[in-house]
Amino acid sequence: MRVEFTRTVANPSLSARAGEIKDVPEAEAVKRIEAGHAVAVDQPRTRLRDRLPGLRKQQAKAESKAPEEDKPLDKLTVEQLRAYAEEQDISLPEKARKDELLKVIGEALEEREGTEQ
Known part of the structure; x- marks a missing residue:
């Protein structure tokens, strides 16, 4: 070889x-x-x-976290907000700005929290 x-x-x-x-x-x-x-x-x-064992552990931890979970919704991009809404089964207007998306998502999440209690 x-x-x-x-x-x-x-x-x-x-x-x-x-x-x-x-x-x-x-x-x-x-x-x-x-x-x-x-x-x-x-x-x-x-x-x-x-090859360094300490760095591999840190990288594995960083890769296992989804960035959307760590960030507040207002820090996400429009694309990330749309992906989050799709995961949560929230329907969004087709042509909406970021502030409108945040409002719709926030209302939907509040409504869900109210129905779960």
Whole structure:
């Protein structure tokens, strides 16, 4: 298997400089790739920030949150308001400005809260 070494490796069975591409047995290649010493030539390199465990957790948390849930309605764009209204089964006027959309959505949500109690 062809691998490109990401760092200098020197031991009795193998030596390679960073950036050097070599053919190595598949078992050795897998071992070096898992250790982070090399990458397969036909595979894209992973970015450093993708390999850091702390950053992956933060990115996963950020991706799991929907931006609409964190923002008040008046901070959403017209497109986001229309998507939110569609999710909530609220019918909106076809040609309406943002302030009109906010009013319709607000009234619909208040009406729902009143009927749920």
